[in-house]
Amino acid sequence: MKTTTSCLKVLILGAPQVGKSALTVRFLTKRFIGEYSSGTDCTYQTMFRYEDAALKVEIVDSASNSVTNNNKTKEIEADAIVIVYSIVDRQSLKQAQDLLDQVTEKAPFNTPVLLLGNKTDLEHRRQVSHDDVILMTHQYQCRHCEVSVAESYTAVDRPMQELLTEALLNRRLRLGQVKRRKSIFENVSRRIGNVFRRKSLEELLPKRRLARVMINVNRRSV
Numbered sequence: 001m002k003t004t005t006s007c008l009k010v011l012i013l014g015a016p017q018v019g020k021s022a023l024t025v026r027f028l029t030k031r032f033i034g035e036y037s038s039g040t041d042c043t044y045q046t047m048f049r050y051e052d053a054a055l056k057v058e059i060v061d062s063a064s065n066s067v068t069n070n071n072k073t074k075e076i077e078a079d080a081i082v083i084v085y086s087i088v089d090r091q092s093l094k095q096a097q098d099l100l101d102q103v104t105e106k107a108p109f110n111t112p113v114l115l116l117g118n119k120t121d122l123e124h125r126r127q128v129s130h131d132d133v134i135l136m137t138h139q140y141q142c143r144h145c146e147v148s149v150a151e152s153y154t155a156v157d158r159p160m161q162e163l164l165t166e167a168l169l170n171r172r173l174r175l176g177q178v179k180r181r182k183s184i185f186e187n188v189s190r191r192i193g194n195v196f197r198r199k200s201l202e203e204l205l206p207k208r209r210l211a212r213v214m215i216n217v218n219r220r221s222v
C-alpha cells in the first residue's frame with residue numbers, strides 16, 4: 001500500500017448544537033459521546049484508504065458558523081465540506097443554506113459538499129420538511145443524507161467514505177494522475193490503424209486481385 005504525504009482537508013460546518021462534534025468523533029472513533037465543549041475549532045487527523053493508497057485526512061470541526069471566520073473575501077481551503085443541520089431545528093436548515101451560499105461563492109469549483117441532517121432518532125419532533133431539503137440539494141447540486149449520529153456508526157461512515165473518495169478523485173484529476181479513458185471510437189480506429197501499418201498491401205490482398213488493383217491504378221494515372 002502506498003502512503004502519500006499529501007493530506008485531504010475536510011471542513012465540518014453547521015449551526016450550533018446540530019451535532020458537528022458528535023459526528024466527527026463518531027466517524028473517527030466509532031463511538032458516540034454525548035457532550036462536548038463548544039466554542040473552538042478542533043482539528044483531528046485520520047487515515048483514508050482507497051484502493052492501494054493511504055492518505056492523511058485532516059478534519060476540522062468548526063465552531064464558527066461562517067466558513068471563513070467572517071473574513072468575507074477569503075477563499076475556503078478544503079477538499080471536502082460537510083454541512084450539518086438538525087432535523088428538529090428548522091433554523092439550522094436556514095443556516096445550512098447560508099453556508100451553502102458561502103461555499104458556492106468561496107470554495108474551489110467542484111469541491112464535494114455533503115448536506116447531512118442529524119438526529120433522525122427524534123423523527124417525532126421533526127421540523128425540517130423533506131421537500132425543502134430535496135429542493136436545496138437540487139439547487140446546490142450537493143450530496144445529502146439524514147442520519148442519527150447517536151444511533152448508528154455505519155450510517156455516518158458510508159457517506160463520509162463516499163465524500164472522501166470523491167475528494168481524492170478530484171485531487172487526482174487536478175494533478176493529472178487520472179488518465180482520460182479512450183473512447184470506443186479511438187480504440188477501434190487505433191486497432192484498424194495497427195492492422196494496416198503491420199501488413200503491406202501484398203499481404204492483405206490475394207495475388208490476382210492485387211494485379212487487378214495495380215492495373216487499375218496504372219490506368220488511372222495515365
Ligand SMILES: Nc1nc2c(ncn2[C@@H]2O[C@H](COP(=O)(O)OP(=O)(O)OP(=O)(O)O)[C@@H](O)[C@H]2O)c(=O)[nH]1
Binds near residue numbers: 016033148151
Ligand atoms: N438525539 C440526538 N442528539 C444528538 C445527536 N447527535 C448529537 N446530539 C446531541 O446534540 C447536542 C450537541 O452536540 P454537539 O456534537 O456538541 O453539537 P455541535 O454542533 O458540535 O455543537 P457546537 O459545538 O455548540 O456548535 C449534544 O447534546 C449531543 O448529545 C443525535 O444523533 N441524536
